[in-house]
Amino acid sequence: xxxxxxxxxxxxxxxxxxxxxxxxxxxxxxxxxxxxxxxxxxxxxxxxxxxxxxxxxxxxxxxxxxxxxxxxxxxxxxxxxxxxxxxxxxxxxxxxxxxxxxxxxxxxxxxxxxxxxxxxxxxxxxxxxxxxxxxxxxxxxxxxxxxxxxxxxxxxxxxxxxxxxxxxxxxxxxxxxxxxxxxxxxxxxxxxxxxxxxxxxxxxxxxxxxxxxxxxxxxxxxxxxxxxxxxxxxxxxxxxxxxxxxxxxxxxxxxxxxxxxxxxxxxxxxxxxxxxxxxxxxxxxxxxxxxxxxxxxxxxxxxxxxxxxxxxxxxxxxxxxxxxxxxxxxxxxxxxxxxxxxxxxxxxxxxxxxxxxxxxxxxxxxxxxxxxxxxxxxxxxxxxxxxxxxxxxxxxxxxxxxxxxxxxxxxxxxxxxxxxxxxxxxxxxxxxxxxxxxxxxxxxxxxxxxxxxxxxxxxxxxxxxxxxxxxxxxxxxxxxxxxxxxxxxxxxxxxxxxxxxxxxxxxxxxxxxxxxxxxxxxxxxxxxxxxxxx
Numbered sequence: 001x002x003x004x005x006x007x008x009x010x011x012x013x014x015x016x017x018x019x020x021x022x023x024x025x026x027x028x029x030x031x032x033x034x035x036x037x038x039x040x041x042x043x044x045x046x047x048x049x050x051x052x053x054x055x056x057x058x059x060x061x062x063x064x065x066x067x068x069x070x071x072x073x074x075x076x077x078x079x080x081x082x083x084x085x086x087x088x089x090x091x092x093x094x095x096x097x098x099x100x101x102x103x104x105x106x107x108x109x110x111x112x113x114x115x116x117x118x119x120x121x122x123x124x125x126x127x128x129x130x131x132x133x134x135x136x137x138x139x140x141x142x143x144x145x146x147x148x149x150x151x152x153x154x155x156x157x158x159x160x161x162x163x164x165x166x167x168x169x170x171x172x173x174x175x176x177x178x179x180x181x182x183x184x185x186x187x188x189x190x191x192x193x194x195x196x197x198x199x200x201x202x203x204x205x206x207x208x209x210x211x212x213x214x215x216x217x218x219x220x221x222x223x224x225x226x227x228x229x230x231x232x233x234x235x236x237x238x239x240x241x242x243x244x245x246x247x248x249x250x251x252x253x254x255x256x257x258x259x260x261x262x263x264x265x266x267x268x269x270x271x272x273x274x275x276x277x278x279x280x281x282x283x284x285x286x287x288x289x290x291x292x293x294x295x296x297x298x299x300x301x302x303x304x305x306x307x308x309x310x311x312x313x314x315x316x317x318x319x320x321x322x323x324x325x326x327x328x329x330x331x332x333x334x335x336x337x338x339x340x341x342x343x344x345x346x347x348x349x350x351x352x353x354x355x356x357x358x359x360x361x362x363x364x365x366x367x368x369x370x371x372x373x374x375x376x377x378x379x380x381x382x383x384x385x386x387x388x389x390x391x392x393x394x395x396x397x398x399x400x401x402x403x404x405x406x407x408x409x410x411x412x413x414x415x416x417x418x419x420x421x422x423x424x425x426x427x428x429x430x431x432x433x434x435x436x437x438x439x440x441x442x443x444x445x446x447x448x449x450x451x452x453x454x455x456x457x458x459x460x461x462x463x464x465x466x467x468x469x470x471x472x473x474x475x476x477x478x479x480x481x482x483x484x485x486x487x488x489x490x491x492x493x494x495x496x497x498x499x500x501x502x503x504x505x506x507x508x509x510x511x512x513x514x515x516x517x518x519x520x521x522x523x524x525x526x527x528x529x530x531x532x533x534x
Contacts, residue, residue: 007409008039010101010126012092014112016042016050016059018300020247021326022108022133025224029105032225032402041099043092045112058095060088063112065174079177083184085114092117093508096124102413106130106195115185118194123508125424127196127412132205133323137191138212140178141168145251145320149362150343155212157186169250169276196412201324202345208321220408223348225401226329226392233309233335236378241268242339242371243311245304246327248275253317253341253361255284260317260368262288267375269315272307274298308334313374313381316340319361325349328356332392337384339370355388426459426508430500431493431515434464434482435475442515450478461509463500465492 013026030040044050046059065078081087104121106128121128134142139154139162146153146167153161159182162168168175185191198219200206210216244257254271258281261269269290271281274297285293299307308314314331321344328349331338340346342358350356357374359366374381429450432442450460454477462475466482473480481503485496497514504512 005410006037006039007102007406007413008041008100009033009409010041010043010095010099010104011107012043012104012109012113012117013107014045014109016044016047016053025133025326026107028225028227029405032398033406036402036406038406041095041101043095043113043117055095055099058091058098060085060091060113065111066170075173079173079180082111082114082177083181084116086116088113089116089120092120093124096120096126101126103409104128105409108133110136110181115181115190115194118190120508122194127415128194129197129199129408129412130191130195131199132201132209135205135208135321135323137209137214140182141175143251143320148250148319150319150321154182159183159186196415197408199408202348204321204345204348205323222401222404222408223396224324224326224329225398226326226333226396227398228389228393229305229309229334232389236310236312236382238378239268240310240312241270242375243270243272243308243314244316245272245299245308245314245330246316248273248278248281250277251318251320252277253319254281256319256362256364256367257315257317258284258288258290258293259364260371261290261293263368264372264375265292267292267371269293270296270307270311272296272299272304305334308336311336312378313337313339313356313385315371316346317359317361317367318343318346320344322346329392329396332385332388335382335385335389337374337381337388339367339374351391355384355391424458425453426461426510427453428461428463428500428504428507428509428512429515430463430497430504430512432462432464434469435462435478435480436470436472445515447476447478451476454478461504461507463496463503465496 011026011030013023015023018024018027030042034040041055042053043055044059046056046062063078063081065082070078104126106118109115109117118128135144136142138144140159141162144151146165151165151167153165159179162175162179162182168178195218198209198214200209200219200221201224203221206216206219206221209219244254246252248254248271254277257269261267269292271293278295282295285295296307308331313336314327316325316327316338318341323345325340325346328338328340328346332349332355338350338356340350340356340358341361342352343361347358350358352358357370359370429446432446435443435447435450446462450462454460460478462478462480464480464482466484467487469480469482471482481500483496483499483503485492485499
């Protein structure tokens with residue numbers, strides 16, 4: 001691969017282990033960038049299922065939104081955390097100070113990390129690449145599906161429909177939280193203000209965002225990359241099964257697949273995966289007496305590799321749009337054709353009659369016919385699988401993906417107003433009586449030093465005593481914070497320094513310059529960095 005300028009890249013994702021295809025891509029991308037000499041780090045939620053990293057101490061504490069027996073107060077706290085997590089923002093602040101990234105790559109941050117971290121990245125002048133792995137920006141329940149069919153009722157910011165449509169399968173209170181989250185960040189304009197560029201995994205996703213009013217000039221399309229598998233079986237037995245692998249949830253259309261298999265008793269189906277619908281699907285399979293269907297549970301690595309390679313072809317009957325069919329690419333990489341519903345991003349991958357076959361979403365009759373047609377023509381299925389593998393080699397290689405992704409990182413980093421190393425400092429002066437009025441050399445020093453720092457673009461805050469400094473919000477480019485104190489000889493400096501310190505601890509200062517008259521105050525606050533609450 002061609003070498004590019006080396007960078008420090010911060011990836012943000014709520015899970016630190018391979019929970020789904022989102023994480024599978026994330027860790028593969030991190031490994032890819034690391035292999036080319038870039039420094040990468042992950043900001044996430046603490047979870048023992050993840051591999052340890054040098055930055056685990058900065059991770060958000062583990063939180064389980066579905067924990068049984070939660071009290072009403074706990075649920076309220078969880079809702080507040082999901083909408084805007086102060087903890088996550090503070091943790092990220094420390095992470096940034098430690099890792100000093102050139103660019104941030106955002107994947108799945110909702111609820112456990114929350115969009116609050118986007119504001120911290122903006123405050124730190126770090127360019128943000130927001131990689132879309134769902135439709136959350138236009139649909140509070142992520143997947144634009146209601147009652148088993150595509151739904152676009154929330155388009156245009158009509159997020160209240162998540163309450164009336166019953167599209168979210170969880171508790172009603174969770175649906176209220178999803179609507180609140182969507183409206184809060186719409187009103188704050190979080191994504192418009194904090195995201196430098198959006199990255200869509202398919203043209204379909206980009207088009208949907210543009211339909212919803214998003215600026216197409218800020219959205220790039222970059223398909224996922226896919227490694228070619230070394231397990232490619234060409235000689236399959238006459239009884240080779242067909243395969244579904246992936247998440248077992250209602251929008252995936254597996255119920256349609258089971259009803260189709262009822263009409264195809266001579267064809268075996270393997271279902272590899274897990275999810276919230278597994279128990280219901282197993283019950284339906286037993287009710288329909290489907291002796292030709294077997295559930296294998298969740299598989300990964302070599303076990304999944306061998307299973308896909310032993311299948312005649314794979315089936316993806318999803319009723320959802322899907323941002324990008326990673327299981328399609330994984331099938332192609334193993335030389336397997338795909339039967340897929342003709343909907344959303346799948347049309348960009350499955351070329352009907354060349355790399356697989358398409359059917360109308362939810363049409364069980366057509367699905368069963370297409371499966372039978374391809375199964376009874378093994379030579380055609382093998383040819384389609386070979387074409388599919390060539391398609392991945394030509395269009396989804398690691399090399400081309402790396403060059404495009406590193407180009408985007410480089411453009412974001414070079415286009416940033418400041419790098420982390422050169423961005424304006426946020427300096428607070430504590431200890432003097434204030435500015436404007438002169439009392440001693442301390443006030444004169446604050447005024448002169450602060451004025452020069454402000455003229456160079458730094459953010460300067462001067463803590464003033466309310467009785468001493470006129471009621472101004474700014475003076476010579478410096479922000480003035482007027483706080484009260486007790487006007488007594490032995491308490492005035494102590495009280496004002498204490499209040500000023502508490503105020504500064506709730507701000508995001510890079511440097512706090514203490515110059516109290518009473519040296520005992522200096523000793524009290526000498527451990528400032530360690531005593532900050534984040």
